[in-house]
Structure formats: C-alpha cells, structure tokens
Amino acid sequence: MINLLPKQLFLFDPLAIFFLFVISIISLPAAVYSFGYLKGEYSGRKTILAWVLLIFFVLSMVLVVSVRNAFIFIVVWEIMSLVSYFLVVFDTKHEKSIQAGMIYIVMTHIGTAFLVAAFLIMYKHAGSFDFLAIKDACQTMPCQIKNIVFLLLLVGFGTKAGIVPLHIWLPYAHPQAPSHISSIMSGVMIKTAVYGIARFVIFMLGVSSSWWGILVLVLALVSCLVGVIYALMEHDIKKLLAYHSVENIGIILLGIGLGMFFLSKGQPYLAVFSIIAGM
Secondary structure (H helix, E strand, C coil): CCCCCCCCCECCCHHHHHHHHHHHHHHHHHHHHHHHHHHHHCCHHHHHHHHHHHHHHHHHHHHHCCECEHHHHHHHHHHHHHHHHHHHCCCCCCHHHHHHHHHHHHHHHHHHHHHHHHHHHHHHHHCCCEHHHHHHHHCCCCHHHHHHHHHHHHHHHHHHHCCCCCCCCHHHHHHHCCHHHHHHHHHCHHHHHHHHHHHHHHHHHCCCCHHHHHHHHHHHHHHHHHHHHHHHCCCCHHHHHHHHHHHHHHHHHHHHHHHHHHHHCCCHHHHHHHHHHHC
8 A cells, every 4th residue: 555644744944944934924914915905805705715715825835845745745736726726816707817817727737747747756766755765766766767857847846936938827827816915926936836946856856967957047047038028018017026026036046056057066065055045
C-alpha cells in the first residue's frame, strides 16, 4: 500500500518562515482594506462568501509554503488555484470575469499537470513524497532525468508566476478580481511559484547544469522587458499592476537564476548573495 501521508506534516525551515512572513505582511492589510471595500460593493451574503473565500485563499498559501510532502503540496496548490479562480469570477454578472476565469483556470491546470508529472518522476526514484526523501534520491538521479524534471518544474511554476510567455492569464485575471484579492494575487500568490522553484529545484533537485540558471535568466530578462513595455502602454490601473507583476517576477528571477548559475559553477557565496537578492 502506498503511504502518501508523512509522519511529520510541516517543515518550518528559514525558506518557509520567510514566505509565511511575506504572506502575512501582504494579506493582513488587504483583509483590513476589504472591510470597507466589500461593504460598499456587495450584498451581505456575498460579503460573507468573499470572507470565506479570502480565509481559504490565505490558508491555502500558508499550507503551500509549509507542508513537507509533495502529494499534500499538490493538493493545497490545487485548492489555492481553485479558490483564486472563484475569486476571479466573483463578479459573475460581468462577462469579462467569466472569460478571465476560464483563461486562468485552463492555464493554472496546465501548470499543475506539469508539476504532477515532475512529482511522479521524483516519487519513482525516491519511493516517497516526503521532501527529505526526494532530496536524498535526487543526489543519485541520472542527469537526463534531472533535466526533464527541471523543465517540468519550470513550466509548472512558471505558469503560476506569470513569466513570459506563460503570463497570458495574468492581465485578464487580475483586473477582474476584487481589489484586495488582486493585490494578494500580485503581491503573494504568484510568488508562491518562486518558493516552488527555490524549494524543488535549488534545495531538492540540486542545480547540476549551468544552462538551468542561464535559461531562468533569459526568461527573467524577457519578462522584465515585456512587462514594463506593456505597462507603459496601459491606462487601466489593475492591468498596469498586472504587467508590473510580470516585470517584478522577472526581477526576482534574475536573482534566483543567477544563484542557480553560481551554484552550478561551485560558487556558493555568490549563489547565496544572488538568491538573497531575489528574495
């Protein structure tokens, strides 16, 4: 019988604690703002629904960055995606909300499919979904398999992060979500993908080839340029912030990609400084 559940459910290492802090520092002010915003925009029942979805949204992000089991990770990752979808289509009377929600749910499930494929390959070699067991198994994983897993993880997390060319959902979904949710999606949710890259690629899979970091750097540079160019042409404040989110993800991944490159070259100190810059 396959043992899917670990003996220890959570992993509160410095990486997890850092992202928990980021989630808190963005979500709490957004929740405070929502008191007045929801009261002026929606009925009593819809306000209650909005609060329930907000609580589940924040809780799912907290679980994403704190669980230590890949199977549970993909479950809470999916919950985060579904709850955020319902928040994107919260204004069901608007046709644009439904259209944006459809684009978002399709793209996010494409990304999830790539993550599931990567996790199944790692499970095959580790015999467990536990992070530490996977990390140990990755030390002896063949280089070609590592390359495949890296690409699967990059596409899976890159879709959620909104890196170019996987960013197409972001300018549609963010403008349609309620304002406080849009801020959490830009400020926190897409950054859970950065956590995923750091956790699964850097700390578990291990950067074994320099081209991994170079590829991330190239995608980061393209995201920076495309994001800022589209933002300069945009007048809708929410769409402008969405394109700036693409740009900011690019800036963050410059640090992460540079850190990956230095790790592959055996320069741990430069790698640490680069990753800290990205964080």
